[in-house]
Amino acid sequence: xxxVVQPEVALKQHTIWQNGQTPEPCAVVIxxxxxDLTQRKLLPTLAHMMHDHPLPQSFCIxxxxxxxxxxxxxxxxxxxxxxxxxxxxxxxDEKAQKAFAQNLFYCQxxxxxxxxxxxxxxxxERLDEEKGTRGNRLFYLATxxxxxxxxxxxxxxxxxARQQHNNGDEESWTRIIIEKPFGRDLxxxxxxxxxxxRVFRENQTYRIDHYMGKETVQNLLALRFAxxxxxxxxxxxxxxxxxxxxxxxxGIGTRAEYYEESGAIRDMVQNHIMQVLCLTAMEPPxxxxxxxxxxxxxxxxxAIPALSQEQVASNTVRARYTAGVVDGESVPAYKxxxxxxxxxxxxxxxxxxxxxxxxxxxxxxxxxRTGKRLPARSTEVTIQFKRVPHQLYKPSETKxxxxxxxxIRIQPDEGITLKFGxxxxxxxxxxxxxxxxxSYAKAFGIISPEAYERLLADAxxxxxxxxxxxxxxxxxxxxxxxxxxxxKSMPADSVHTYPAGTWGPKEAEELIERDGREWDxx
Ligand code: BG6
Numbered sequence: 099x100x101x102v103v104q105p106e107v108a109l110k111q112h113t114i115w116q117n118g119q120t121p122e123p124c125a126v127v128i129x130x131x132x133x134d135l136t137q138r139k140l141l142p143t144l145a146h147m148m149h150d151h152p153l154p155q156s157f158c159i160x161x162x163x164x165x166x167x168x169x170x171x172x173x174x175x176x177x178x179x180x181x182x183x184x185x186x187x188x189x190x191d192e193k194a195q196k197a198f199a200q201n202l203f204y205c206q207x208x209x210x211x212x213x214x215x216x217x218x219x220x221x222x223e224r225l226d227e228e229k230g231t232r233g234n235r236l237f238y239l240a241t242x243x244x245x246x247x248x249x250x251x252x253x254x255x256x257x258x259a260r261q262q263h264n265n266g267d268e269e270s271w272t273r274i275i276i277e278k279p280f281g282r283d284l285x286x287x288x289x290x291x292x293x294x295x296r297v298f299r300e301n302q303t304y305r306i307d308h309y310m311g312k313e314t315v316q317n318l319l320a321l322r323f324a325x326x327x328x329x330x331x332x333x334x335x336x337x338x339x340x341x342x343x344x345x346x347x348x349g350i351g352t353r354a355e356y357y358e359e360s361g362a363i364r365d366m367v368q369n370h371i372m373q374v375l376c377l378t379a380m381e382p383p384x385x386x387x388x389x390x391x392x393x394x395x396x397x398x399x400x401a402i403p404a405l406s407q408e409q410v411a412s413n414t415v416r417a418r419y420t421a422g423v424v425d426g427e428s429v430p431a432y433k434x435x436x437x438x439x440x441x442x443x444x445x446x447x448x449x450x451x452x453x454x455x456x457x458x459x460x461x462x463x464x465x466x467r468t469g470k471r472l473p474a475r476s477t478e479v480t481i482q483f484k485r486v487p488h489q490l491y492k493p494s495e496t497k498x499x500x501x502x503x504x505x506i507r508i509q510p511d512e513g514i515t516l517k518f519g520x521x522x523x524x525x526x527x528x529x530x531x532x533x534x535x536x537s538y539a540k541a542f543g544i545i546s547p548e549a550y551e552r553l554l555a556d557a558x559x560x561x562x563x564x565x566x567x568x569x570x571x572x573x574x575x576x577x578x579x580x581x582x583x584x585x586k587s588m589p590a591d592s593v594h595t596y597p598a599g600t601w602g603p604k605e606a607e608e609l610i611e612r613d614g615r616e617w618d619x620x
Contacts, residue, residue, distance in 0.1 A: 109181050121558035122271075123156030124234035127218065127227055129209070129249055130241035131161030133171070134353070135277065137179040141242060143550040145180045146188050156230035164220055172204035180593055185548075188589045201229075209245045215256035222258075233270030236557055240277050242356070247293050250274070254297035255573035261302070275304045275557055278369045279360060280566070282573035283582070291568050304557045305566040308368040313538070314508040316564070318377040318479070319391075319508070321399055321514065328504075329382070331483065333458045338501065341480040342619055344468040347424050348475070349598070350446070354437025361444040363416070366468045368578040372399065373566075374508070375464060379454055390565040392570060401456040410584025413452070415594065415605045418447035419471040422598030429471060429598045444592050446470045449606035449611075450581070465610055466618065471472030471598035476620040477508035491529060498522075498530035503618065512546065513537040 126144065128136055144159060161172055167193035179193055190198065205221055207214020224526040225231050237253065239246055253259050253274075261272050272567045274292075281287025294303055309315050322328055331337070344366055357365065376395035405413065432438060432446050448467030453466065477607070483502040496519070503517040516534045521527070538546060556564055585592070594603035601619060610617055 105107075119559055120593070121555070122234050123229075123231050123240075124236055124271075124558060125158045125160055125222055125231045126236045126554075127160045127162055127222070128238045129162050129525050130239070130244075131163040131204075133206045133240055134160075134166050135240045138183045139548075139550050140238065140554075141176050141179045142184040142188075143548055145184060146548070147551055148198055148201070149194050150188070150246075154231065156205060156459045158201045158229050158231055160205055160218070160221065160225070160420070162205045162207060162214070164208055165204070167204050169202065170233060171210060173199040173202045187484070192493060208381050209241070210213060210248050210252065212252065212255065215258065217250045218257055219256050229605040235270075235272045235500055236390075237274045239275065243279055243282065245527075246276060250293055250297050254348050259297045260301070262535060271302075271560065272298075273302050273304055273493040273557055273560070274298050275306050275565075276551075277306055279364055280305055280369075280571050281575065282359070284572060284579045286458075287571050289574050291572065297306070300568060301562070303568070304553075304562055305568075305571060307369045307373050307566050308549040308553065309373050309508075310442060310553070310564040311547075312508060313546040314506070314553075315377065318374070318506065321366050323382050332481075334460050336483055337462055338482045338484045339463045339465060339613075339615060341380060341467075341478075341482070342371055342378070342383075342384055342466045343620075344371055344374075344477045345472040345601075345620070346468075346470050346475055347472060349424075349429060349471050350432070350438075352436075354435055357446075358442060358444050360437060360585070361416075362446055362448045362468055362470070363578055366452070367448055367581075368464065368574050369566075371466055371468060371543060372574045372577075374477075374479060374571075375466070378481075379464070381458070386563075388561065388567075390567075391440055391563055392567045395595055396567070396569050396573050397456075398454060399570070399577060401454045401578070402439055402452055403455060403457070404576060404580035405452075405584060406580075407584050407587060410491075410581055411588065413450060413551065413609070414581055415447075415449040415598050415603065415609050416444075416585065416592070416595040417442065417603040417606070419446050419469070420595045420596040422471065422600065424471055424473065424599040431598070432471075436610075445593055445595050447596060447602050447606070449602065449609050452577075453582060463613065463615075465617070467602065467606060469596075469602055472601060473599055474620060478618070478620060479506040479508065480504070480618040481506075481617070482615075491527065491612050495527045497618060498528070500531045503616065511537070512539070578608060 104119045128140060130136060134390065148157065177199055180190065181196065193249045203221060203225065205214070207217060222235060224231055235258070239249060259272055260271060261455065281290050322332060376398045379398045380394040381397065407496070418432045422429060433440060441601045449467040452464045481504040485501050489496065499618055500517060500521045505515045507513050507515070514536045517531050518534065519529045520532045522530050553564060594605050601617070609618070
C-alpha cells in the first residue's frame with residue numbers, strides 16, 4: 099500500500115515561539131532544584147531553549163533548594179545534568195555551557211523558612227537590576243506534592259506572588275507552574291486549589307501535565323477539527339469503541355517512595371490518560387483559546403459518571419509486575435524493588451472500561467490500559483469503527499480482514515495509521531487488511547519539540563491553553579476517586595500479577611474479550 103509520506107529529509111529544528119513572539123525577560127525560580135525532574139528534564143530543556151531559540155538576554159534560572167551549595171557548585175551540578183541528559187545532537191560546546199552557567203543562581207533554604215523567601219525576594223530584586231529581568235518571575239514547583247502548600251503559602255507571605263509594577267509604567271508578571279500529582283484525591287486537590295487561589299489568581303496558575311506538551315497529543319485536535327473527513331464519523335453511529343494504551347517498558351527506577359503512594363491510577367490515569375481521553379472525545383471548541391478548549395475538556399469528564407462498587411469490580415483490573423524479562427534483561431518483581439514495602443498493594447498496571455454518557459458517545463466503551471514493565475514503550479489511541487451493515491463477501495473471503503481502525507501513535511514512531519480492507523490481486527476473491535500510514539518525521543522533517551520545552555515557552559508568554567484548569571483537575575479526581583474507593587473495599591488479592599515483559603494479567607484480556615473485542619497490541 100502506498101504511504102502518504104514525503105521523501106526522507108534531514109530533520110530541521112522546530113520553532114517554539116508562537117507567531118515569532120519571544121518572551122519578556124524573566125527569572126525562572128525552580129523549587130526542588132536538585133531533584134530528578136529538574137536534573138533530567140528542566141535544566142536540559144532550558145539549556146536547549148537558551149542555545150537554540152531566541153530567549154531574552156535577560157534570563158536567569160534561580161534554584162531554591164534545601165541542600166547547602168554555592169552558585170558555583172550549583173552551576174557545576176547543573177552543567178553535569180545538561181551534559182548527561184541533553185539529547186546527543188543538542189550537546190552544548192564549552193562556550194555555550196559557560197553562557198548558560200552564568201545565568202544560574204542558587205538560594206539555599208528550607209521550604210518552610212520565612213527568611214529563605216525574604217532572601218529569595220532580595221536576590222530576585224538584585225537580578226532585576228543587574229540582569230534586567232524586569233520583575234517577571236516564573237515559579238516552578240518541581241517538588242514533592244507534600245511541600246506544595248507550604249511553598250505557596252510562603253511565597254504569598256513574602257509578597258512574591260504579586261504582579262508588581264516596574265518603574266511605574268510597565269506591569270511585570272508572576273506565574274506559577276505546579277507539577278503533577280496535583281493532590282492525591284479530590285479533597286486534597288480542592289484544598290490545594292483553595293490555597294493556591296488565596297495567593298495566586300487562576301490566570302497566574304499553570305498546572306502542568308507534560309502529555310499536553312507532546313506534539314502528537316496536540317495533533318488530536320488538528321486531526322479532528324481541521325479535517326472534513328473524520329469528524330462526521332467521530333461518534334457512536336460509526337465508532338465501535340476507543341482504546342487508549344500507555345505502555346512503558348521502564349520500571350519505577352529510583353522513585354519507589356513516590357510510586358508506592360501513587361500507583362498507576364494516580365501516576366498515569368488521573369492526568370495523562372484523562373487528558374488524552376478528553377482531546378479524543380471532546381466537542382469542537384468555539385475558539386482555539388485556553389478557556390474554550392478547557393471548557394470542552396471539562397464537559398467530557400463531567401459526562402463520565404463516578405463508578406459504583408459493582409462497576410469497579412467488573413470494569414477495572416489492577417495488577418503488579420512480578421520478575422521477568424524486558425528488552426532481553428532480567429528485571430526484579432515490583433515487590434523486590436528498593437523502597438517497596440513487602441506487603442505493598444500498589445498497582446503498576448490498570449485496565450479500565452469507561453463510558454462517556456453524552457449524545458456523541460452513548461454506549462461506546464473507552465478501554466484504557468497502562469502499565470510499567472510491559473514489553474514495549476508505546477502510547478496509542480485506537481479508534482475502531484463499526485463493521486459494514488451487510489457483508490457482501492463470504493466469511494472464507496474475509497478471514498484476513500479486521501475492522502477499520504485509526505491508530506494514533508502518540509509515541510514512539512509518532513504517526514497515524516488507518517487500517518482498511520483491500521482485495522488481494524488475483525482471480526480469487528480474498529480480502530486483507532492493509533495500512534495507510536503517516537509518519538511525522540518523514541512528512542515534516544522536523545524534530546518535534548520536547549514536551550517541557552513547549553510548555554515552558556507557553557508559560558513564559560502567558561498562554562495557558564495547554565495547562566490544566568482548576569475545574570479540570572477536580573473533575574478528573576472525581577472519577578478516579580470512585581475507582582480508588584471501590585478498590586479499597588476489595589480484597590488484597592484483587593491486585594493481580596503479570597510477569598514483567600508481558601502485556602498484563604489475563605484478567606485485562608478478559609475485560610475486553612467479554613465484550614467480543616480485543617486489545618490493539620502494538
Ligand atoms: C510521568 C510519570 O508523569 O510520566 C512516570 O510519573 C512516567 O511514571 C512518565 O514514566 C511517562 O512520560 P513519557 O513522556 O515518557 O511517556
